[in-house]
Amino acid sequence: MNKTLIFPFLLFFGLSFAQTQGEMNNDALEAFNLADAEMTIIYKNLMASLSTQTEKDYLLAAQRSWITYKEAHCKAIAYQYEGGSMQPMIKYSCLETLTRERIQQLNSYNE
Numbered sequence: 001m002n003k004t005l006i007f008p009f010l011l012f013f014g015l016s017f018a019q020t021q022g023e024m025n026n027d028a029l030e031a032f033n034l035a036d037a038e039m040t041i042i043y044k045n046l047m048a049s050l051s052t053q054t055e056k057d058y059l060l061a062a063q064r065s066w067i068t069y070k071e072a073h074c075k076a077i078a079y080q081y082e083g084g085s086m087q088p089m090i091k092y093s094c095l096e097t098l099t100r101e102r103i104q105q106l107n108s109y110n111e
Helices: 004-014 021-049 051-081 087-106
Strands: none
Touching: 021 051, 021 087, 051 087
């Protein structure tokens, strides 16, 4: 392999892995917060677009149940790392993943 291709590759991965665990935990929290903010906007827009109160009630109940599930599931996943410095990163990464999946579900709600 050409050395000019190897150096940028190593530089990129060397820098990306040079973070402290605290920084990685903060990055995971920030990524989750962004996904959560995006989901909130999509949810509010969807609620506003529904025509009946019954539809709104069902979506509200579903969203509340989903939030309860998301929090319990990610807490269970992160518990495996109890006491470890990477536990917050695991939890926030899980929360972000599930939130991004929920965004897709909400986006396809009226399809």
